[in-house]
Amino acid sequence: MGIYMKKTLAIAALASVALTGAAHARDQIRIVGSSTVFPFATAVAEEFGKTTSFKTPVIESTGSGGGLKLFCAGVGEQNPDITNASRRIKKSEVETCAKNGVEAITEVKIGYDGIVLANSKDAPLFELTKEQIFLALAKTVPSKDGKELIDNPYKNWKEIDPTLPDEKIEVLGPPPTSGTRDAFTELVLEEACNEFPAIAALKDSDKAMHKAACAGVREDGAYIEAGENDNLIVQKLEANPIALGIFGFSFLDQNGDKLHGSKIGGVAPTFEAISDGSYPVSRSLYFYVKNAHVGTIPGMEEYVAQFTADKAWGEEGYLADRGLIPMDTAEREQVREAAKNLTPLSM
């Protein structure tokens, strides 16, 4: 039994080490949040760790919503200092933050990300409109006479519009938990749905029904939830030329020899088109800084400065190489100034 006493003591010692360890001050920035911003934030963090005397920040990929939840849990070193988001913070989240003592938050917009609908180069290039995408993917669509809503009957792209290829509708995309899916729903489906009188009419009469009709994605197998992993979607598209996939622009950028991005509203998803806003499906990316931690956690201001330097987020910066679409010079200047002064967000 002697051995076991010793082991018990060892565990007790370990536990006490663990507890005292937690007590000493954190000297490393902790960042949580969106998986879309993750590749960009990690690139900045690595550069920051290499070029300054501070430790490399630890970045968790928790998703935008999950990140903001952790971020808003309170002030203090057990909470993260910065959260990345692929959408703007919601009013309700600002309120939660304030309730937990996180009062001053600096919003830093870092650039844009395009969402593409791409397919294999072996298959014809699609030229779609938002309405056509809606008709292909929505759960309920207006009937042919446009009077009522019916379950989506379209099986083939040709049935939607005779100019589209004669192919089965098969779209691989992210699940509802994903920020990419949120953005896709908002930027494509919810915009397109109001173009149909039958759905637009619901807006006044039945708000819940209107929302369901706009955001509902079909569940009969034509839309396949392919998980959060965009690389997986890319691989599946290579194997299956009929299918289209929905994912972030940076994955199309890396796989341009295998895939081509469908034109939406007549505009192809290129770096330039997303940058000047002519490609219609793009969203802004952000990160949020907890002002109360600046000065307590070393390196916060320097990290923000590193991120907002032209070397990183500029037109020729290393983030652009990774697929981030930069803002124009004037907007960058404005955001950089606000970030430097830690101007708190007001909503």
Added chain:
Amino acid sequence: MTDMASLMEDRAAANADASDQRKPVDWDSADMSRSIKKRYAAERRFKTYGLTAIMLALAALVLLGYSIISKGYSAFVQTYVQIELTFDPAVIDPDGTRDPAVLGRANYDGLIKDALRARFPDVTSRSEKRKLYGIISSGASYDLREQVLDKPSLIGQTRKLWLISGDDFDMLNKGYISADTQEASRRLDDDEIGWFQTLQSANAIEKRFHTRFFTNGDSREPELAGIWGAAVGSFYTLIVTLLLSFPIGVAAAIYLEEFAPKNRLTQIIEVNINNLAAVPSIVFGLLGLELYLNVMHLPRSAPVVGGLTLALMTLPTIIIASRAAIKAVPPSIRQAALGLGASPVQTVSHHVLPLAMPGILTGTIIGMAQALGETAPLLMIGMVAFIVDIPGSAMDAATVLPVQIYLWADSPERAFVEKTSAAIMVLLAFLILMNGLAVFLRKKFERKW
């Protein structure tokens, strides 16, 4: 005994009756040979089912191995480019002090860029130059810095150096980017491929063993990313798991097998241990989040928390395996020890436990191997994170091998595909090693009674 004897007599009598009434079996009759044929056919079918099952499993294994190895083997080599580089004293050490602080701060990146421009003097436009700089990885400047700090006499010299190439160039050299596709749809344009061919014909491109993959932490540059940070994280996590779950698990098993009274309460405990073994691992992650992070305020992402959480998950496995091993020790051993005057504690610690140890160790190692491959509970406690620095203790932020695989599989850069497969190979190697150790220990300490 009398019961038994009478039963035997009855059966013999019954047999005698039957043989009186029935004709002897004609083994050569058509009926019988058909029946025998059927039985043999059934037996063959049964064997075939078993063989097919094994073949299917083997085919799946071979396919898995093939797909991982064929994708991943190239990650163990890395493309290097030879360029002529001048260690310009004006850049490295303008005042000639040879002060290491000055040498460490110098712009080595600039030296590499100068060397590349000198190699391809036709390149003038800004965007062309940016592409040119992509030939050499951004990590090469750190190599140069170390070389200079190591040997300051290099300053002022011009040397032909092999420098690590960027990921796109590496992909081109390994044949993952084809020069035959259209220029617009390639990661590299015609100019870059032209530079590559120029360098190649000058024998200035070479593949070398990729040591960095085994010594570096994570990186966003595929050519600089390594597995060591995650391996160290896995090591610390497993140590904590082992220190905690092995003694507690074995103690619980000994108590339940040797000392616990057999009553309703111990039955409930037993059933619940078996239930716990079947609980999905993410549930333990949630428990770890609540208990260790929210109540005990341990740091996020630390291997100590990962270890504590995985210990919860491994405990039932160890308890069940240990109980089975202790149960398998023959009662005669205990009776002999007690008969010779050993106390119950001595009996257990001197006799039962050593004899049960091979089984306990096997169970523990299998539990550990399970913990090594686990990601789901670690998601909850923040170990799914980008961490560059190699952890120095169980309190530093760290990630583990399977999480590293997951993170690389999710990265857009093409070069991470081979890294992912290579990391899987490393993880599989560790698992095979651990299972091999379990087999070895069992064979070495096995006792036959």
